[in-house]
Amino acid sequence: MRASLAVEAISAAHRAGMVAGNAVMHIDRRPQCHSKLYRNVLRCLEIRQSNGRTGSCLDGAAAESFFATIEAEIGVAFWPDRASGRRDIENWIRSYNERRPHSALGYRTPHWATAL
Structure with a gap:
């Protein structure tokens, strides 16, 4: 999966009103979720990132x-x-x-x- 696909998905969800500002997006360890492009889009949409450690109960x-x-x-x-x-x-x-x-x-x- 490309980072641009993740950006398109979160942007479409935001436009449709499914994701509002101050939301928390739990991300996993895939590279596209940690790309600068994806992080910048989340920041612009006022969506906070959450990422737990591997094996953590917060995953x-x-x-x-x-x-x-x-x-x-x-x-x-x-x-x-x-x-x-x-x-x-x-x-x-x-x-x-x-x-x-x-x-x-x-x-x-x-x-x-x-x-x-």
Whole structure:
């Protein structure tokens, strides 16, 4: 893949309103994602780059899994406005932390486990 193809894709998404300023773009280790051209376009569009270390829990797989879970459990992929999306996601996170037991925490909720 060429850097120009990545630039065309992010530019088209921005023009279509799918990416707004102050967004975070998680990039991987492909050379085109680190090209000067691509970085300059992201800067012009006010999109911040995020890049985790190899094997880090902050890599794209963890983020993609998190957002796929939210989308599946909330049942919405797009919201009519930022406020309703924020409200639904905050409610989901609150429920996740306060009411959902997790096997890694001895089937306690994260909220309860941090109170110890």
